[in-house]
Amino acid sequence: MSLLTIGTLAFDSIHTPFGKKERVLGGSCTYVSYAASYFTDKINLVSIVGGDFPEEELDNLRNIGVNLNGLEIKRDGKTFFWEGKYHLNMISRDTLVTDLNVLDDFNPVLPESFKTSEFVMLGNLTPSLQEQVLDQLTNPDVFIALDTMNFWMDIAMEKLLEVIRRVDVLVINDEEARQLSGEFALTRAADKILTMGPKFLIIKKGEHGSLLFYESKIFFAPGLPLAEVKDPTGAGDTFAGGFMGYLSKTGDTSFENMKRAIIYGSAMASFCVQEFSLEGIKNLSREAIDKRVKKFSEIVDFNLV
Amino acid sequence: MSLLTIGTLAFDSIHTPFGKKERVLGGSCTYVSYAASYFTDKINLVSIVGGDFPEEELDNLRNIGVNLNGLEIKRDGKTFFWEGKYHLNMISRDTLVTDLNVLDDFNPVLPESFKTSEFVMLGNLTPSLQEQVLDQLTNPDVFIALDTMNFWMDIAMEKLLEVIRRVDVLVINDEEARQLSGEFALTRAADKILTMGPKFLIIKKGEHGSLLFYESKIFFAPGLPLAEVKDPTGAGDTFAGGFMGYLSKTGDTSFENMKRAIIYGSAMASFCVQEFSLEGIKNLSREAIDKRVKKFSEIVDFNLV
Numbered sequence: 001m002s003l004l005t006i007g008t009l010a011f012d013s014i015h016t017p018f019g020k021k022e023r024v025l026g027g028s029c030t031y032v033s034y035a036a037s038y039f040t041d042k043i044n045l046v047s048i049v050g051g052d053f054p055e056e057e058l059d060n061l062r063n064i065g066v067n068l069n070g071l072e073i074k075r076d077g078k079t080f081f082w083e084g085k086y087h088l089n090m091i092s093r094d095t096l097v098t099d100l101n102v103l104d105d106f107n108p109v110l111p112e113s114f115k116t117s118e119f120v121m122l123g124n125l126t127p128s129l130q131e132q133v134l135d136q137l138t139n140p141d142v143f144i145a146l147d148t149m150n151f152w153m154d155i156a157m158e159k160l161l162e163v164i165r166r167v168d169v170l171v172i173n174d175e176e177a178r179q180l181s182g183e184f185a186l187t188r189a190a191d192k193i194l195t196m197g198p199k200f201l202i203i204k205k206g207e208h209g210s211l212l213f214y215e216s217k218i219f220f221a222p223g224l225p226l227a228e229v230k231d232p233t234g235a236g237d238t239f240a241g242g243f244m245g246y247l248s249k250t251g252d253t254s255f256e257n258m259k260r261a262i263i264y265g266s267a268m269a270s271f272c273v274q275e276f277s278l279e280g281i282k283n284l285s286r287e288a289i290d291k292r293v294k295k296f297s298e299i300v301d302f303n304l305v
Numbered sequence: 306m307s308l309l310t311i312g313t314l315a316f317d318s319i320h321t322p323f324g325k326k327e328r329v330l331g332g333s334c335t336y337v338s339y340a341a342s343y344f345t346d347k348i349n350l351v352s353i354v355g356g357d358f359p360e361e362e363l364d365n366l367r368n369i370g371v372n373l374n375g376l377e378i379k380r381d382g383k384t385f386f387w388e389g390k391y392h393l394n395m396i397s398r399d400t401l402v403t404d405l406n407v408l409d410d411f412n413p414v415l416p417e418s419f420k421t422s423e424f425v426m427l428g429n430l431t432p433s434l435q436e437q438v439l440d441q442l443t444n445p446d447v448f449i450a451l452d453t454m455n456f457w458m459d460i461a462m463e464k465l466l467e468v469i470r471r472v473d474v475l476v477i478n479d480e481e482a483r484q485l486s487g488e489f490a491l492t493r494a495a496d497k498i499l500t501m502g503p504k505f506l507i508i509k510k511g512e513h514g515s516l517l518f519y520e521s522k523i524f525f526a527p528g529l530p531l532a533e534v535k536d537p538t539g540a541g542d543t544f545a546g547g548f549m550g551y552l553s554k555t556g557d558t559s560f561e562n563m564k565r566a567i568i569y570g571s572a573m574a575s576f577c578v579q580e581f582s583l584e585g586i587k588n589l590s591r592e593a594i595d596k597r598v599k600k601f602s603e604i605v606d607f608n609l610v
Contacts, residue, residue, distance in 0.1 A: 088489070089489070090489075184393070184394075184395075185530070185531065185532050185533065185534065186530050187530045187531065187532045188532050205513065208510065208513035208514075209513075209527075211530060218530060218604055219604065219605075219606075219607065220527045220528075220530075220604045220605050221605075222525045222605065223525075225490070225491050225492045225516060225523060225525075226490065226492065227490050227492045227493050228490065256607075256608070259607040260607060260608075260609065263607060263609075293609065294609075297607070297609055299523055299524065299525045300524075300525050300526075300527065300605040301524075302524065302561070302564040302565060302568060302602070303561070303565070304565065304568075304598065304599075
């Protein structure tokens with residue numbers, strides 16, 4: 001089934017304690033697309049870039065099965081740019097530069113064929129842009145995942161709540177779940193958030209794994225301890241891409257299959273952080289992915305007898 | 306098989322965002338003993354208290370199977386006292402008062418019958434006191450778990466390393482593992498620490514669960530998301546008590562059984578933090594423990610196919 005990804009294509013400059021990369025490929029749609037491409041080749045992308053975006057990278061996206069009919073190219077504009085510096089813990093970071101550039105004019109208009117997509121990964125954008133996308137979807141059985149961040153809770157909570165009401169799964173991190181709910185304990189936060197509209201809630205805890213909440217059930221996907229983390233940029237989007245890609249492939253949104261999808265998402269994210277930019281999730285073999293997924297299974301395996 | 310616990314009996318005054326308790330029962334031996342008592346009634350305790358320690362609490366310990374022949378009671382002294390205040394996250398805390406009192410004179414001398422204990426939980430004390438205990442053990446097949454803290458790494462690293470060399474499993478938290486190894490990534494930290502002597506390493510990550518390292522294998526025990534955490538004091542000792550209690554009961558230190566022991570330890574710790582002081586782990590039913598352990602199994606359960 002087809003997966004619609006809406007968000008950014010970007011250039012990132014990334015400083016970590018272990019190195020620096022200038023103007024490498026980034027953006028939520030990029031990470032989502034590469035991660036999802038291992039599960040589906042029906043990826044519909046809606047984003048905006050400037051004339052400086054390399055034709056070669058567009059070809060690369062086409063080659064992994066991404067339909068770019070929803071990509072606006074502003075020849076006289078510049079692509080969204082972000083520069084950030086990670087702290088020694090490789091979790092917290094300082095944003096050094098955010099140049100919205102063409103993103104400032106982003107007006108997501110879905111091509112007709114995209115409106116019936118079965119799965120939608122609605123990336124972190126202003127809640128009103130997210131709403132504009134939701135208004136264009138026509139498939140009554142569409143399954144929508146939403147990403148957002150603290151910033152929108154601070155300045156546009158009301159609109160954000162309207163958007164959250166209309167999605168199937170909210171994918172946020174622990175601090176965002178706490179802010180959104182006003183509850184510190186994640187189970188209480190989840191209880192509250194599940195009354196706001198979404199049927200499922202995923203709380204990402206970075207290296208500590210993630211939690212899936214559904215009705216009164218909880219699933220805990222472990223974080224895989226890694227010897228080397230080079231660049232955490234895009235890990236959340238890669239997780240979402242693997243997760244939604246797996247759901248698109250299987251077309252099954254039962255709790256049991258959501259668990260598997262989260263493990264696949266976690267596996268993709270674990271590849272992502274091991275290299276800079278998209279390097280960790282380009283050109284992976286099926287075998288490498290299956291092997292990584294198996295590690296997630298082995299690491300939590302125990303028998304009570 | 307018998308479990309020797311060496312450490313503190315204490316009074317704690319605990320401030321949390323949700324309440325305050327004055328001079329309640331605490332100390333590592335206390336938490337270890339109560340947690341282990343659900344698995345074994347052969348607990349040998351070595352500690353020191355003052356004349357102010359209630360006879361009733363000693364009776365309570367005797368009633369759960371604790372042999373107090375190794376407890377020194379200094380009639381004219383006062384019991385170790387700790388006062389601390391937890392931050393809103395219920396993880397970090399400030400120590401307000403540490404009155405060593407009789408602990409300053411602690412000279413752990415093992416009764417003859419204790420020296421052959423099969424399992425030893427060596428609590429967080431000065432490395433030279435820990436060494437003194439090790440020197441008294443006579444069972445060639447003894448299995449020793451060691452707790453320690455950053456403080457000893459700062460002021461007595463050399464002696465601490467001598468002690469670490471002689472134990473079977475080191476039980477520390479993530480920050481301690483990083484400081485001890487000089488490595489940030491926990492897998493690298495574990496690789497280094499496993500060359501320092503211990504066959505097994507357990508890294509506790511609080512609410513995020515714990516990791517067991519053995520040779521090149523890793524086991525990840527999840528943290529159980531709890532709706533309410535009232536008092537984290539003693540959670541680490543309770544974990545250790547459940548863990549070592551389960552090992553003492555089964556007498557099996559294979560990797561597979563260590564995993565089960567960690568799950569039992571985690572379950573006991575999850576009860577501990579739900580109430581102040583020892584209240585959460587007193588008077589638990591077998592059924593309640595089994596049910597809690599099953600939750601740890603369910604929360605990470607998924608099938609790949």
